[in-house]
Amino acid sequence: MERSAPDYKKIYTDIIFRKCPEKYGLCDFILQKETLSVLDVIKLNQLIFDVEDQQIAQFNQKQRSYDEASILEILEFQERNGYNNTELADEFKLSRNSVAKWKKIFKSKAQTN
Structure with missing residues (x-):
């Protein structure tokens, strides 16, 4: 279900x-x-x-969790505003490690498509 x-x-x-x-x-x-x-x-x-x-x-x-669409939206926000990983993490109250991991995962996915 x-x-x-x-x-x-x-x-x-x-x-x-x-x-x-x-x-x-x-x-x-x-x-x-x-x-x-x-x-x-x-x-x-x-x-x-x-x-x-x-x-x-x-x-x-x-308690927060992010789906793929939300992660991509956050990463697009980073690109539009020219933020580095630390600035993005501060903006959304995320871990810098999470941002780096997301970039690594979704960058490799984009290259395989």
């Missing part, structure tokens, strides 16, 4: 209307998209929850 992805659009819409309806205007442009990417979910999380507690931020980071 194939698992479907969570309906992040519905989840975040419910969170906003129940906990902080005043922030809907900030998030409206993202929630109007047909489907949300991982980067959209990260941005919504930042807009809704003003995460300043370092322990909470670290816990949330450990």
Whole structure:
């Protein structure tokens, strides 16, 4: 049986209307998209929850996972903005090792196609 992805659009819409309806205007442009990417979910999380507690931020980071489309989007972001691996890792709160590994994997995939 194939698992479907969570309906992040519905989840975040419910969170906003129940906990902080005043922030809907900030998030409206993202929630109007047909489907949300991982980067959209990260941005919504930042807009809704003003995460300043370092322990909470670290816990949330450990719970993230990225699909191939999201990784490619992050790597394209790096290329568009001329970021090095360290700058990209800081921007998305990733490990520099993860970025290097992704580049190695997806660069080799691109060369074989």
